[in-house]
Amino acid sequence: MASGNETTIVRATAEDISTIQAMVIAAYSKYVDRMGTLPAPMLANYSQLLDTEDVYVLRSAVENQVLGSIILAADEGSGGSIKVNNLVVDPSAQGRGYGRILMNYAEREALSRGLSAVSLFTNVKMVENIGMYAKLGFIETDRRIEGPYERVYFRKHLANVHR
Numbered sequence: 001m002a003s004g005n006e007t008t009i010v011r012a013t014a015e016d017i018s019t020i021q022a023m024v025i026a027a028y029s030k031y032v033d034r035m036g037t038l039p040a041p042m043l044a045n046y047s048q049l050l051d052t053e054d055v056y057v058l059r060s061a062v063e064n065q066v067l068g069s070i071i072l073a074a075d076e077g078s079g080g081s082i083k084v085n086n087l088v089v090d091p092s093a094q095g096r097g098y099g100r101i102l103m104n105y106a107e108r109e110a111l112s113r114g115l116s117a118v119s120l121f122t123n124v125k126m127v128e129n130i131g132m133y134a135k136l137g138f139i140e141t142d143r144r145i146e147g148p149y150e151r152v153y154f155r156k157h158l159a160n161v162h163r
Contacts, residue, residue, distance in 0.1 A: 006062065007098070009105050012055040012069065017046045019066045020057070023090045034125045037148045041086045053085060054109075058102055067093045070102040072109060081117035081155060082110040103136060107158055117157050124150040 012020065024046075028039040049055055049071060058068040068089040075083035084106050089098045106118050122129040124143065130152055134140075138154035145151075 006060060007067065007101060008059050008061050009056050009070075009102070010059065012050060012057045014047065014050065016055075016057050016066060016069075017050070020046050020055070020069045020088070023066070023069065024086070024088050026091050027088050027094075031123070031126060035123060035149075039123065039126075040149060041088065044086070049085075056102075056105070058089075058098055066090070068098045068102050070106060072106055074113075074115075075119045080115050081119040082106060082113065082115050084118060084120040087120075099132070100136070107156070111158055115158075117155050119153070119155045121151045121153045124152050 024041045024044075028042050031039050032042075046055070052073075054072040056070050056072070057066045058070075059066055068087070070087045071085040073083050073085055075081040084103070087099060087102050087106075089102070103118075110116070110118050118138075119141075120133070120138070122133065124130075130140075133154050136156065138156045140152060141155050142153040143151065144153070
């Protein structure tokens with residue numbers, strides 16, 4: 001468990017699934033027209049992901065409200081990294097640094113597992129995300145078309161990051 005002054009990050013439970021799904025729909029709906037298809041996070045089975053990946057929620061410490069979520073998994077194809085499969089912040093809570101809190105958690109989790117990097121991808125049409133990841137120190141490593149998605153892959157090396 002990670003904690004800050006006003007937030008706590010804990011493993012998601014089955015009771016959190018409907019909140020995560022609602023947050024994903026609210027946050028990703030703006031991309032549907034731009035992409036011409038539903039973003040992959042809107043199609044994910046979050047109940048199943050609880051069993052196969054590490055799903056966490058960011059809660060406000062005072063109200064116990066879910067403000068965001070991050071899904072992490074070992075990145076088998078990228079050796080030595082933890083993969084962020086999805087990071088979402090409730091649209092009503094965006095712009096307050098919660099995405100950075102979740103990303104910092106992913107970095108600490110990678111280091112605690114002995115991994116030296118964080119990897120992720122986003123859709124090329126999600127230009128806001130591409131800019132944000134660059135500001136967070138991620139380097140673009142690849143672009144691929146996978147099914148209906150044109151994805152941009154990123155990696156951030158953590159070798160010089162202190163815990």
